[in-house]
Structure formats: C-alpha cells, structure tokens
Amino acid sequence: MSKKNQGKKKEKSKSNAANIVKGRLDVTRSGMGFVIVDQLEQDVLVRPNDFNTAMHGDTVMVKIKQPARHNGRMQGEVTEVLERKQNIFMGRLEVSKTFAFFISDSDKPMPDIFIPLSNLNGAVNGARVLVKMVEWEPNKKPLGEVIEVLEEIAENDLDMREIIIENGFPMAFSEEVLEETARIPEILSGSEIAKRRDFRDTLTFTIDPVDAKDFDDALSIRKVKSGFEIGVHIADVSYYVEPDTSLDKEAYQRATSVYLPDRVNPMLPEKISNELCSLRPLEDKFTFSAVFRMSDKGDVKDYWLGRTVIHSNHRFTYEEVQEIIESGDGLYKEEILLLNKFAQRFRKQRFKKGAINFSSQEVRFKLDENRKPIGIMVKESKEAHQLIEEFMLLANRTVAEHVDKFGESAKKKLPFPYRVHDQPDEEKLAPFAAFARKFGHSFDTRSPEQIAESFNQLLKDVAGKPEQHVLEQLGIRTMAKAIYTTKNIGHYGLGFEHYCHFTSPIRRYPDVMVHRTLQDVLDGKFAPDKKMEERCKHSSERERAAMEAERAGNKYKQVEYMQNFLGEEFDGVISGVSSFGFWVETVEHKCEGLVSIASLSEYDDFSHIESDYMLAGRRTGRMFRMGDRVRITVIAANLEKRQLDYEWVITSALKEETGESRYQKRVTAKATEKKGSRKSKKK
Structure with missing residues (x-):
C-alpha cells in the first residue's frame, strides 16, 4: 500500500x-x-x-x-x-401452550421478553413476576427467566421493590455471595487481635438513630497527661471483604446501600452489615481508627491512623445524647458534654474558614404494620447529630491529608478516591444573587471565599423571615454536586482542601477503597490502583441512582399518605415555579404537589417570569412566587405516577365571581375520579 x-x-x-x-x-x-x-x-x-x-x-x-x-x-x-442499567424487571406474564411473554410495568418503552416454558419456575398466565433478562441478540426478542412470583405481595411493597429495580439495584444477593459470606468466621482471630492497637479497655460508645440496625462508627475518649485522646473507630469492612472476591465484586456493583422510607437495600449481606461489622454494644469488634490527641481546649495536637479492636460500652440514640446535652445529666455525661464542646468548636472553626452553613431537615414517615404511612415527622439537625458529624468530618479530612502527604513524600501521585465539591456554577449563581438582592440581601461573587461568606451571612440574616425557605432552597440548587474522583479539587461546601469518605464502609464502597489505600500507605507500599478513577465514576453514578430511588420512595410515601386527605385544604409554601404551574409543600406534612397553570386559567392568564421565580397574572396582577404562603386543596394522589395534584384555594370574592358551586363540584369530581382510578389499578 x-x-x-x-x-x-x-x-x-x-x-x-x-x-x-x-x-x-x-x-x-x-x-x-x-x-x-x-x-x-x-x-x-x-x-x-x-x-x-x-x-x-x-x-x-x-x-x-x-x-x-x-x-x-x-x-x-x-x-x-x-x-446494562438493569436486567431484572417487574411485570406480568402472558402464557400460551408453547411459550410465554413478559410485559414490563415500566413507563419506558421496551420490548416484551420471551420466556421459554422451562424458565417459568411455576409462574402461570397473568402472574405478576420478576424476570431476569439473560440474553438479547440483535434482531431478536430478549430471552428471560422468571426469578420470583409476586402475586401475594402488597401493592405498596411491589411499588417500592420496583423503585429499587428500576434504578438498577438487585433485590437479593447471589447464592455464591451468600455462601462466601457464610464461610467468614464469627470469632475474632487472636493472631489478628495481636496485630492491632487495643482499645477494649477505653470508654467507647456509638450514637445512632433509634431505628438503626448497623452501627459503623464509634467514639472513644480517655484522659491523658496533656489533654484527651479521642478515637473515631470505623467498622473494618475491608478486613472481611477481600479484593476480587464475589462479595467484593457484588459490593462494588451496588456501590451503596439504598435507604427507602420502609426498608434498606444493603450494599453488603446482613451477616456482615448487621452482625460481623456492626459495632454492637458489649462485643469485641475490628475497626479502622483515627485517634486524636487533643488539648483541654480541643486543639488537635497529633493523630494516629491504623487498625484497632474495640469493645463498645453503650449504644446511645441521638435523642438520648441530646437530652444529656440539654439537661447536663445522664450516663457518661462528662464525656458527652466534653465531646460536644469540642464538636461545636470544630463547627465554628469550619464556618469561619469558609464552610457553608445550610440548615437541613429530615422528613421521616411513621408506618403501620403494613408499611403504610400514618404520620410524618420532621427531624432537624441538633447538637447530638453535630457531635457525630464533626468528628466524622475530622477523621475524613485527616485521612485524605495523610494519604496526600504520603504521595508528596514519594514524589508520585497515588490514585485515591477523594470526595470533592466544586465551586458554584456562575450561570446558576448570577440569577440567584440578583433574586437575593430583591429581598435586600447583598451577594459578593468576586471570589469563592466571598461567595461562601455571602452565603453564610445571607443564611444568618434570613433566619425566621418569610423568604428563608425560598432562598435556602435556591441556594442549595446553585451548588455543584459532590462526587468521587482521583482529581483533588477540594470540598468547597465544607471548606476543606482534602476530603474523602472513610467513615461508612458498611454502606458506601468508596470508603472500602479508602481503607484499602490507607492500609497500603501505612504499610509504606506505593500500590496504585490503575482503575481507581473508573471505580470513582461508577460509585458516583450509583450514588446518584440511589438518591433517585430515595427521592422516588419518599414521593411514593407522600402520595400514599395524602390519599387520606383528598378534598381537604392545607396551608403550604410555594417551593418551585415553572411555565406549567407551581409546586407547593404543605406546612403540616412537608408533602409537595403541583398546582397546574390550567387550574388557574379561568381566574387569569398567567405568564412565567423565570428571573423572579414567579407566575404573574396579566389582568389581576396576582403573583405566585417561590416562598409565598398559599392555601391549597388536595385534588389527586396518583401512586402510579408518584404525583400529587393540588389546587389553589381562591378568595371569597373570586369564588363568587366564578361560582362557588362550580368550584366545589370540580374539587369533588377530581377527588372521586382519582379514587376510582386507584381501585381500577388494584383490580
């Protein structure tokens, strides 16, 4: 050639x-x-x-x-x-004399799956089933097999399973993984204990939610000559989950546990997450620890990292610790109060150095024996939560700094799964700053430091004011998403130059990677994982999928709960605005629904003013803005779409103008229609 x-x-x-x-x-x-x-x-x-x-x-x-x-x-x-995002699907079977087809419940178009009669595993025509797609050749129908018949399972249980499946998470562990797990010894090896630093005689305790089943972190504290020695002890998952085993491969594929309102879909089998690695009280456990020498004031003087063995003396709930903090009395009160004093000092220093102080609320559902929501509780971050949070942040930052220093001393870049958070996007920040100015809040965007300072000042100034909710929500939306990567750009939201996830290996695979890399560093090994960035990207993608599943699960339970209130009125706050309507979050339940622009059209012709996050009426001048308080009626609760529809409750004058009876008829008709739709689906 x-x-x-x-x-x-x-x-x-x-x-x-x-x-x-x-x-x-x-x-x-x-x-x-x-x-x-x-x-x-x-x-x-x-x-x-x-x-x-x-x-x-x-x-x-x-x-x-x-x-x-x-x-x-x-x-x-x-x-x-x-x-493949997923290869397991939920749907129904159509069985003929010689073969069967599976029709998926998914709202996304997909072909029917061909099921040979030998792959039915007892399923009959019309059965609701889980099917695994085992093969799909181009220009042919995909081939599958039934792995579970679901006919006797409650509707809400099926729907929550579907949320997990459609986000690409398997419902069960393979026999190979379970067999491998069953072979792990339950008794701690004496020879392994001898290799570790022993904290079993040091006061140690866990602090977790009241309904927690796995405890992956504990704190220890003892008085030493020059102050205090405080240990952050993390379940040593990497001791039990060895690289390239079936168990490790499965944990990597999942990459995270998924937390839905009524269940957990775990990253690791229960024997590991709830037994072997869970730091249960009055049991010896293997841990990976960050131990800090602190002055009486709480200044970190030195630290030690390594593998340990602990014996937790007590299991606290957040509520119990909060009671001790507020009352100054209770079990281990002196230690709890000292740790809280140090934690609050760390917290104050973080915000002074540029961390952003977004407040957070956690909505949790009270469920009956059938997992149906019968109440909604709003939990705010209190000092007990902050106590644990600050010591976990300290451990995470210290580990990342230590590994980075090792790379610098070796004059080589060691691939490491940092947890990074980029600076706010300028395109999102500019309209937010302009919007904040309309409420009288100045915003300096000249540098990342000024932005962080402006955010904190704004959050302080709006506390308790009508615009607090809207500005907090919009502020959070301007933030970049945190990810895992080997490219360390720091964590903007926390104000850290170095940060990683070290403290939750039971539920996050990147923490397992951190433990393994850290042990290599402590052993003086330079053993770079050439696939680290690929693993980081996969973990970030799985984290996003888990968040999508958790949002869908929460929305489902909101809809399931609000079905009980069709036709009833509630106070709410506008939480979002678009060209097709606005979303309202009820004050009482924190349940969000849409008020469609179509339902407003007979009162006025509304236009969307994007820069002001607002709908404005052209004739009446009526405005609906983010943060406004409104009265709404619950019109529809569609479980299949996980969607709540609300309608704005109009004023008495407008009711007279449009006809009150017509208004009430529309509310009743929509509620009745939706109830009928739900009954039809169950049939």
Missing part, C-alpha cells in the same frame, strides 16, 4: 473514532432516545430503530450518523451496549 493510501486510511480511522462516543441512553415516554455524552454540549438523538438492544439508562457506544445542523440535533445509532 502506498504511503498516500496509508495516510488516508489513518485519517479515516481517526475520523471514525471521533464519530463514536460513550454515553448514557435516556429514553423518553414517547420512545425517542437521547445519549448523554459528558464531552458533548448537546445530546445525541437516537431513534428506536437504532437502539440495537439498548434500553433506558444503559451505558452505550453511539456512532454519530448526522452532525448537528442549524437548530437541529446530532443523530446517531447505538453500536454497543457497555453496561
């Missing part, structure tokens, strides 16, 4: 490579697909005929067939499915 032809071949090869990119396929309800590619500003449109067995959420390679034209999109076709 001539040099000229060789050159042309190389150019063509480069061109082809540039036209094939990696991304995630997002399939709309209409059936059209869009591949989201990190390196491209615009998504790649993929038509259903070009999916080539890819489904919603799959990681794929896509070939660009048509470049973007004026006001158009790039178009492409999937050439390879790299990773």
Whole structure:
C-alpha cells in the first residue's frame, strides 16, 4: 500500500473514532432516545430503530450518523451496549401452550421478553413476576427467566421493590455471595487481635438513630497527661471483604446501600452489615481508627491512623445524647458534654474558614404494620447529630491529608478516591444573587471565599423571615454536586482542601477503597490502583441512582399518605415555579404537589417570569412566587405516577365571581375520579 493510501486510511480511522462516543441512553415516554455524552454540549438523538438492544439508562457506544445542523440535533445509532442499567424487571406474564411473554410495568418503552416454558419456575398466565433478562441478540426478542412470583405481595411493597429495580439495584444477593459470606468466621482471630492497637479497655460508645440496625462508627475518649485522646473507630469492612472476591465484586456493583422510607437495600449481606461489622454494644469488634490527641481546649495536637479492636460500652440514640446535652445529666455525661464542646468548636472553626452553613431537615414517615404511612415527622439537625458529624468530618479530612502527604513524600501521585465539591456554577449563581438582592440581601461573587461568606451571612440574616425557605432552597440548587474522583479539587461546601469518605464502609464502597489505600500507605507500599478513577465514576453514578430511588420512595410515601386527605385544604409554601404551574409543600406534612397553570386559567392568564421565580397574572396582577404562603386543596394522589395534584384555594370574592358551586363540584369530581382510578389499578 502506498504511503498516500496509508495516510488516508489513518485519517479515516481517526475520523471514525471521533464519530463514536460513550454515553448514557435516556429514553423518553414517547420512545425517542437521547445519549448523554459528558464531552458533548448537546445530546445525541437516537431513534428506536437504532437502539440495537439498548434500553433506558444503559451505558452505550453511539456512532454519530448526522452532525448537528442549524437548530437541529446530532443523530446517531447505538453500536454497543457497555453496561446494562438493569436486567431484572417487574411485570406480568402472558402464557400460551408453547411459550410465554413478559410485559414490563415500566413507563419506558421496551420490548416484551420471551420466556421459554422451562424458565417459568411455576409462574402461570397473568402472574405478576420478576424476570431476569439473560440474553438479547440483535434482531431478536430478549430471552428471560422468571426469578420470583409476586402475586401475594402488597401493592405498596411491589411499588417500592420496583423503585429499587428500576434504578438498577438487585433485590437479593447471589447464592455464591451468600455462601462466601457464610464461610467468614464469627470469632475474632487472636493472631489478628495481636496485630492491632487495643482499645477494649477505653470508654467507647456509638450514637445512632433509634431505628438503626448497623452501627459503623464509634467514639472513644480517655484522659491523658496533656489533654484527651479521642478515637473515631470505623467498622473494618475491608478486613472481611477481600479484593476480587464475589462479595467484593457484588459490593462494588451496588456501590451503596439504598435507604427507602420502609426498608434498606444493603450494599453488603446482613451477616456482615448487621452482625460481623456492626459495632454492637458489649462485643469485641475490628475497626479502622483515627485517634486524636487533643488539648483541654480541643486543639488537635497529633493523630494516629491504623487498625484497632474495640469493645463498645453503650449504644446511645441521638435523642438520648441530646437530652444529656440539654439537661447536663445522664450516663457518661462528662464525656458527652466534653465531646460536644469540642464538636461545636470544630463547627465554628469550619464556618469561619469558609464552610457553608445550610440548615437541613429530615422528613421521616411513621408506618403501620403494613408499611403504610400514618404520620410524618420532621427531624432537624441538633447538637447530638453535630457531635457525630464533626468528628466524622475530622477523621475524613485527616485521612485524605495523610494519604496526600504520603504521595508528596514519594514524589508520585497515588490514585485515591477523594470526595470533592466544586465551586458554584456562575450561570446558576448570577440569577440567584440578583433574586437575593430583591429581598435586600447583598451577594459578593468576586471570589469563592466571598461567595461562601455571602452565603453564610445571607443564611444568618434570613433566619425566621418569610423568604428563608425560598432562598435556602435556591441556594442549595446553585451548588455543584459532590462526587468521587482521583482529581483533588477540594470540598468547597465544607471548606476543606482534602476530603474523602472513610467513615461508612458498611454502606458506601468508596470508603472500602479508602481503607484499602490507607492500609497500603501505612504499610509504606506505593500500590496504585490503575482503575481507581473508573471505580470513582461508577460509585458516583450509583450514588446518584440511589438518591433517585430515595427521592422516588419518599414521593411514593407522600402520595400514599395524602390519599387520606383528598378534598381537604392545607396551608403550604410555594417551593418551585415553572411555565406549567407551581409546586407547593404543605406546612403540616412537608408533602409537595403541583398546582397546574390550567387550574388557574379561568381566574387569569398567567405568564412565567423565570428571573423572579414567579407566575404573574396579566389582568389581576396576582403573583405566585417561590416562598409565598398559599392555601391549597388536595385534588389527586396518583401512586402510579408518584404525583400529587393540588389546587389553589381562591378568595371569597373570586369564588363568587366564578361560582362557588362550580368550584366545589370540580374539587369533588377530581377527588372521586382519582379514587376510582386507584381501585381500577388494584383490580
């Protein structure tokens, strides 16, 4: 071949490579697909005929067939499915004499799955089942097998399972993983204990939620000559979960536990998460620890990192510790009060150095024996929570700094799973700052430090004011999302230059990676994991999927709970505004629903003013803004869509103008229609 032809071949090869990119396929309800590619500003449109067995959420390679034209999109076709988001689906069977088909419940378009009669595993025609897709060749129907029949399971249980499955998390552990777990010895090895620093005679306790089943962190405290020695002890999961075992591979694929309102889908089998690694009281346990020497004032003078063995003296709940803090009396009161004093000092120093003090509320559901919500509780972060949080932050930061120093001393970059948080996006920050100014709050955006200072001052100034809720929510939305990566850019929200996740290896795989890397560093080994960045990216993706599942689970329980209040009125706060309506969060229940612009159209013609987060009436001048308090009626509660529909309660004058009877008829009709719809679904 001539040099000229060789050159042309190389150019063509480069061109082809540039036209094939990696991304995630997002399939709309209409059936059209869009591949989201990190390196491209615009998504790649993929038509259903070009999916080539890819489904919603799959990681794929896509070939660009048509470049973007004026006001158009790039178009492409999937050439390879790299990773399935899920291969287990929930739906119904249609069984004939010679074969069966599975029809998925998913609202995303997908083909029916062919089930040979030998793969029915006892399922009959019309049965609600879980099916695993085992094979899918191009131009053929996917092949599957029934793995569970679901007919006797309650509707709300099925729906919560579906949330877990549709976000790509398996419902059960494989036999291989369970067998491997069962072989792990329950008795602590004497030879292993001898290798570890022994804290069993040091006062140690855990502080967790009242309903916690696994305890992955504990604190120890003892008086020493120059102050205090305080230990942050973390379950030593990496001792039990060895690299490249079936157990390790399964934990990595899940990457995180998923916490729904009525259950936990764990990263690790129960024997490990709730027994072997859980720091239960009055039991010897293996831990990985960060131990700090502190002055009487709480200044950190020195630290030690390494493997330990502990014996927890007591299991506290947050409520018990809060009672001790507030009353000054109770079990180990002197130690609890001292730890709290140090924690509050750490907290004050963090905010002084640039950490942002966003307040947080946790909504939890009170459930009956059938897992149906019968009440909603709002829990705020109190000093007991902050006590644990500050010592966990201290341990996480110290470990990241220690590993970074090791890399500097070795004059090599050691791949390490940092937890990073980027600075706020300028495009999101500018409209937020302009909006805050309308409430009289100045915002300095000249530097990251000034931004953090402005945020903290704003949060302090708005406390207790009508605009508090809206500005806090919008402020959080301007923030970047924290991720795992080997590229350390620091954690902006916490104000740390070095940060990682070390303290929750029972429920987060990156913490297991941190433990393994830290042990190599402590052993003086420079053993870089060449796949670390890939593992970080996978962990970040799984974390996002878990958050989506948790949001869906919370929304489901909100809808399930508010079904009891169809047609009733509540006070609420506008929590979001769009061109098609506004969202309202009820003050009493913290349940969010949509007031559609269609329901407002007979009172006025409303337009969306995006810069002011507002709907404005053109005739009446009536405005609906984020943060406004409104009165709403619960119109519909759709469990299938996990959606609440509210209607604005109009004033007496408007009721007379439009006809009060017509208004009441509409409310009653919508509520009745939705109840009928729900009964129909159950049938």
